[in-house]
Amino acid sequence: xxxxxxxxxxxxxxxxxxxxxxxxxxxxxxxxxxxxxxxxxxxxxxxxxxxxxxxxxxxxxxxxxxxxxxxxxxxxxxxxxxxxxxxxxxxxx
Amino acid sequence: xxxxxxxxxxxxxxxxxxxxxxxxxxxxxxxxxxxxxxxxxxxxxxxxxxxxxxxxxxxxxxxxxxxxxxxxxxxxxxxxxxxxxxxxxxxxxxxxxxxxxxxxxxxxxxxxxxxxxxxxxxxxxxxxxxxxxxxxxxxxxxxxxxxxxxxxxxxxxxxxxxxxxxxxxxxxxxxxxxxxxxxxxxxxxxxxxxxxxxxxxxxxxxxxxxxxxxxxxxxxxxxxxxxxxxxxxxxxxxxxxxxx
Numbered sequence: 001x002x003x004x005x006x007x008x009x010x011x012x013x014x015x016x017x018x019x020x021x022x023x024x025x026x027x028x029x030x031x032x033x034x035x036x037x038x039x040x041x042x043x044x045x046x047x048x049x050x051x052x053x054x055x056x057x058x059x060x061x062x063x064x065x066x067x068x069x070x071x072x073x074x075x076x077x078x079x080x081x082x083x084x085x086x087x088x089x090x091x092x093x
Numbered sequence: 094x095x096x097x098x099x100x101x102x103x104x105x106x107x108x109x110x111x112x113x114x115x116x117x118x119x120x121x122x123x124x125x126x127x128x129x130x131x132x133x134x135x136x137x138x139x140x141x142x143x144x145x146x147x148x149x150x151x152x153x154x155x156x157x158x159x160x161x162x163x164x165x166x167x168x169x170x171x172x173x174x175x176x177x178x179x180x181x182x183x184x185x186x187x188x189x190x191x192x193x194x195x196x197x198x199x200x201x202x203x204x205x206x207x208x209x210x211x212x213x214x215x216x217x218x219x220x221x222x223x224x225x226x227x228x229x230x231x232x233x234x235x236x237x238x239x240x241x242x243x244x245x246x247x248x249x250x251x252x253x254x255x256x257x258x259x260x261x262x263x264x265x266x267x268x269x270x271x272x273x274x275x276x277x278x279x280x281x282x283x284x285x286x287x288x289x290x291x292x293x294x295x296x297x298x299x300x301x302x303x304x305x306x307x308x309x310x311x312x313x314x315x316x317x318x319x320x321x322x323x324x325x326x327x328x329x330x331x332x333x334x335x336x337x
Contacts, residue, residue, distance in 0.1 A: 014307065
């Protein structure tokens with residue numbers, strides 16, 4: 001998904017805070033304070049500071065610096081999916 | 094903490110909150126307790142199995158027996174119209190929480206507190222103010238609250254009562270659409286001049302919280318950094334497009 005230049009979908013994003021529920025249904029440690037190092041640009045930011053694009057069955061987090069996808073999560077009737085290819089490191093303090 | 098699970102809660106009562114919002118008081122027997130600033134996810138399931146889910150800040154303080162959510166009705170929404178117009182005492186739905194460890198306030202370190210609320214973004218700050226009243230009265234605190242009009246302001250009477258009783262708590266209102274008659278305060282969106290006049294000067298002990306619609310939070314956080322406040326002292330919670 002590319003962000004349109006006109007910013008038409010930019011209003012839709014939330015803070016990663018709002019992904020705290022779905023992530024806490026998978027991670028045992030509090031996830032929103034965990035820091036992600038973006039695999040695209042190496043910017044480090046808390047999960048709460050990532051930009052959240054909420055989807056119907058999950059969430060996509062994007063780096064606040066470069067907008068690259070850092071984390072994708074989905075909860076479906078077939079199980080839970082977590083894609084961390086865009087996160088070089090996820091650090092739980 | 095264990096992995097977060099859904100729990101069933103029941104509605105104890107509903108109160109109007111300004112012109113288009115309600116506060117929904119819940120009985121949550123399995124509630125483990127929360128910190129001011131945390132939120133919950135609410136999940137509604139239709140008879141055909143369709144589910145809709147939204148996040149709401151907890152407006153009640155940790156010591157209060159019931160869990161309270163402030164819900165602004167968003168036209169065409171899937172969850173807020175139910176919670177603001179249809180729900181009745183005794184109704185049950187699913188909820189999970191408490192959620193979040195970033196946009197939370199801990200009274201222990203003390204310092205100075207500056208909170209900026211846009212519309213229903215005041216909800217988590219009610220939990221902060223009620224908790225502060227109990228455990229940190231006298232802590233220098235400012236709430237800058239932007240509402241469309243006095244009729245749209247949520248928790249106005251309670252906020253003013255808390256401020257009247259505690260000289261260390263300063264509440265500053267700004268009305269963006271319609272101000273009261275003979276109003277001498279701010280009557281515009283929060284800008285650099287308002288922030289300069291209301292926020293304490295940059296200080297290592299100052300903690301700043303900003304909660305509101307995405308564009309509101311974006312504008313204020315950027316302006317605060319331009320005014321010299323350290324990005325690490327600013328915690329934000331954006332809840333999406335404005336309901337306007």
